Amino acid sequence: MVPPPETGPTADAVTEAAGRPGLAGGTGAAGTTAPPDGAGAPPPVRPDAPAGAAGRRRPPGTERSPWRVFLRKPSTMVFLPLLGLFVLIAALGPLLVGDPSATGNAELLAPSAAHPLGTDHLGRDYLARVVNGGQISLLVGFTVAVLCMTIGLVVGGLAGYHGGWMDTLMVKLAEFFQVLPGIVLALVAAALLGANVFIIVAILSITMWPAVARIVRAEAMRISQLGYVESARAAGFRSARIIWSDVLPNALPPVLVATSMTVGRAILIESGLAYLGIGDPSHPSWGALLNSAQAYMRDGWWLAVAPGLCIFLVVLAVNMLGDALNDAYNPTVGRVK
Amino acid sequence: MLLEAIDVSKTFRSRRSSAPVHAVQNATLQARPGEFVAIVGESGSGKSTLARLLLDLLDPTEGSIQLDGREVGSMDRTERRAYRRSVQAVLQDPAGSLNPRKRVVQAIGEVIRLHGMARGPAETRQRVTEVLELVGMEPAEAFMDRFPHELSGGQRQRVLIARAIALDPRIIVADEAVSALDASVKAGVLAVMADLKDRLGVGYVFITHDLPVVQKVADHVYVMRHGRILEHGPKDEIFADPSHPYTRELLAASPALP
Amino acid sequence: MTTTENPLAASTPLIELTGLNVVLPTGERSEVEAVKSVDLVVHDGERVGLVGESGSGKSVTGRSIAGLLPTSPRVRVSGSIRIRGQEMVGAPARAWDEVRRQTVGMIFQDPLTFLNPTMRVGRQVAESIPDRRLVRSGAGGDRTARDRAVFRFLRQAGLPDAEQVAASFPHELSGGMRQRVLIAIAIAKEPSLVLADEPTTALDATVQQHVLRTLDETVAELGTSLMLISHDLAVVAGMTDRVYVMYAGRIVEEGPTARVLTEPRHEYTQALLRSVRSLTDRDTDLYSIPLALRQRFAEEPTHVA
Numbered sequence: 090m091v092p093p094p095e096t097g098p099t100a101d102a103v104t105e106a107a108g109r110p111g112l113a114g115g116t117g118a119a120g121t122t123a124p125p126d127g128a129g130a131p132p133p134v135r136p137d138a139p140a141g142a143a144g145r146r147r148p149p150g151t152e153r154s155p156w157r158v159f160l161r162k163p164s165t166m167v168f169l170p171l172l173g174l175f176v177l178i179a180a181l182g183p184l185l186v187g188d189p190s191a192t193g194n195a196e197l198l199a200p201s202a203a204h205p206l207g208t209d210h211l212g213r214d215y216l217a218r219v220v221n222g223g224q225i226s227l228l229v230g231f232t233v234a235v236l237c238m239t240i241g242l243v244v245g246g247l248a249g250y251h252g253g254w255m256d257t258l259m260v261k262l263a264e265f266f267q268v269l270p271g272i273v274l275a276l277v278a279a280a281l282l283g284a285n286v287f288i289i290v291a292i293l294s295i296t297m298w299p300a301v302a303r304i305v306r307a308e309a310m311r312i313s314q315l316g317y318v319e320s321a322r323a324a325g326f327r328s329a330r331i332i333w334s335d336v337l338p339n340a341l342p343p344v345l346v347a348t349s350m351t352v353g354r355a356i357l358i359e360s361g362l363a364y365l366g367i368g369d370p371s372h373p374s375w376g377a378l379l380n381s382a383q384a385y386m387r388d389g390w391w392l393a394v395a396p397g398l399c400i401f402l403v404v405l406a407v408n409m410l411g412d413a414l415n416d417a418y419n420p421t422v423g424r425v426k
Numbered sequence: 427m428l429l430e431a432i433d434v435s436k437t438f439r440s441r442r443s444s445a446p447v448h449a450v451q452n453a454t455l456q457a458r459p460g461e462f463v464a465i466v467g468e469s470g471s472g473k474s475t476l477a478r479l480l481l482d483l484l485d486p487t488e489g490s491i492q493l494d495g496r497e498v499g500s501m502d503r504t505e506r507r508a509y510r511r512s513v514q515a516v517l518q519d520p521a522g523s524l525n526p527r528k529r530v531v532q533a534i535g536e537v538i539r540l541h542g543m544a545r546g547p548a549e550t551r552q553r554v555t556e557v558l559e560l561v562g563m564e565p566a567e568a569f570m571d572r573f574p575h576e577l578s579g580g581q582r583q584r585v586l587i588a589r590a591i592a593l594d595p596r597i598i599v600a601d602e603a604v605s606a607l608d609a610s611v612k613a614g615v616l617a618v619m620a621d622l623k624d625r626l627g628v629g630y631v632f633i634t635h636d637l638p639v640v641q642k643v644a645d646h647v648y649v650m651r652h653g654r655i656l657e658h659g660p661k662d663e664i665f666a667d668p669s670h671p672y673t674r675e676l677l678a679a680s681p682a683l684p
Numbered sequence: 685m686t687t688t689e690n691p692l693a694a695s696t697p698l699i700e701l702t703g704l705n706v707v708l709p710t711g712e713r714s715e716v717e718a719v720k721s722v723d724l725v726v727h728d729g730e731r732v733g734l735v736g737e738s739g740s741g742k743s744v745t746g747r748s749i750a751g752l753l754p755t756s757p758r759v760r761v762s763g764s765i766r767i768r769g770q771e772m773v774g775a776p777a778r779a780w781d782e783v784r785r786q787t788v789g790m791i792f793q794d795p796l797t798f799l800n801p802t803m804r805v806g807r808q809v810a811e812s813i814p815d816r817r818l819v820r821s822g823a824g825g826d827r828t829a830r831d832r833a834v835f836r837f838l839r840q841a842g843l844p845d846a847e848q849v850a851a852s853f854p855h856e857l858s859g860g861m862r863q864r865v866l867i868a869i870a871i872a873k874e875p876s877l878v879l880a881d882e883p884t885t886a887l888d889a890t891v892q893q894h895v896l897r898t899l900d901e902t903v904a905e906l907g908t909s910l911m912l913i914s915h916d917l918a919v920v921a922g923m924t925d926r927v928y929v930m931y932a933g934r935i936v937e938e939g940p941t942a943r944v945l946t947e948p949r950h951e952y953t954q955a956l957l958r959s960v961r962s963l964t965d966r967d968t969d970l971y972s973i974p975l976a977l978r979q980r981f982a983e984e985p986t987h988v989a
Contacts, residue, residue, distance in 0.1 A: 319478075
């Protein structure tokens, strides 16, 4: 019955500065940029104008496909070749760089012409090791991400669209797999089945899909309330088709971002597992190289820099490409008009 | 053809609040092709829930929705498909009723193909052209390949109507279909709807809070409040002599120009 | 209700826009001239309407007056915005804060966006009461005086159960009540101008009528100026003395509300009124402004009729 007590100048200032005016500006922009009916506002977007007469805008229907928009983005032009280079090196590099386990060189040699990335503490050519490690890391990162995205889209889409018992089941399932201690699981699985890269991929996927599924579910729930989903139901489309055609494409933006993050996280977690000795020691990944480099930070800094930089660049490239892909596929955001 | 709601009720039970919400209570309504039926009510009156019951998007808690005496709830797949074709929806569009990632030609074409109204892409495109022209979006080629955000509010609403009539429906259930539009655009969309009624014999169940519009275009009016239908009758009777005080209040509330 | 006795106030308009242009970004590389060489004046105690269709630039004009345009460097404002004679184009944010605290109180279409959902309504009203007001009333800035003032403003804004409303959170109130809370917040500042942008568009007709009456009475009681922005000519008709009609970023007609709505001079106003009336008149055909006419209105720089 009594208004709350604290009414100081500070609170006043905060609301004034951050509260209503800020929001006001935001909605103002949104409200005024919607295309008006008729020629209410002039070009660039003048929907009622005949196609030929449109101002700076491309005539409707002659726009580039999303894929071409994606390819022409500046960040794509930088990061797609970069990622491609890493993939190419991982695929073909091992054939060119020689045996990564061959010893016989001097130990902890600094980078030179003969050994572009130097040698490690056992005198092995580090370039060969990094190139071979990339194969493992990329394989783990991308496979886990694709598996997580697939499981996430299916499970999250179904749960978010249908709700009810499906939703309850999914949430419980996701909780179960999320609280499952991945490291312990990995240790057990490695003990029982042996530590190879497929076991690691399986375990990472099992513990990481819920993160993607939750995002899909939340988006699917939101989108299912929208008019176009209701219209599709009223038109008589089956739910699987509605999920595939109306719900998931519109849920994609945050999912792509989450998936690209998964690539990075999988690479990093794999390196953690490698540190615990889970993994194939004869085929060390970037993570494993990075971990063993810790002991030689002072005498062989390049041992940490090379795999570290590789992980950083790959994760960065994947995230930037995820962003660019989303921009390109979302026709309402940032399309060059 | 006759679309009926017979003594239909819908109760929502939410998990959190203990009290169930009686969105629609014992509503009875009839709609026919060629007739403009309006359901008038303010927010919370249950008029949108009634629309969704008629569209078979919600199952009634009690009572039934019937098409020519056949209960929709007990229809088999083929019958339900036919029902979905003959009773179409045009929902309110503050940009939400069209998938932002589908071009106009896809949005309309997919329902045409779903109901087998055209074979192959060329025939589908031809049908899309026809219906766009029917709703006054000419030349249709100029609009077909646009995304919803490249259309104005009035144009989006017309695309929704075009999509509905693409299936040769007998009745269109329109929920606040013109409420968000400017007067001039609203007049344009209503003129299209009236024209389709005259030319194709389409009937409407027109759900709105906009009484002046109802006065202009409706044949038969139902007044709803708190989930109940308070009164109904031919438009002229309702407007000339409203029997319920709420209807009088509604009539008095609409601001008018000098 | 035209001017106050203060001779200075009479000579210096409260709000004076001269040749105002606003350019807003609409995409990565596109922008729109939302407001084009707009001249507009609001005097003390005056009630002015600003009508137009969506996209006409009326809301952008309103927001420029309150300094609430988006804060992007790509938003370009040129021309002059004088508030009590002080030039505000290019003024620092601090000066705008001062304007919003003292001179201009705003009411928006969607109150939920502008009310803090986690804060009780009473406190949100209290925060907009300037200390000077309480000091002047001799009560100092203490809590009970502030509470009393909060209740008074809520009652004045048409909420008789002021105590109960003050203790509520925004989501516990109906749409009409929230809109009245916004009115209370706006008048609590004792502003010289209440700027209402589509204040009743989201409300039911019966509620709209009550909220408009509240706004009408409150503004009359306080002797504040009112600027009412709406797409609804009927709403503006009952509330204002003078009206500006906007189309495609320009003001196409200005004059006494009664005259403009009965004998419009500009062709656009005539077409707009014809379409509005066609929705209610029984014997006229539905009229939508033809595309060709729209294009002509949008292209030719018009003189204010």
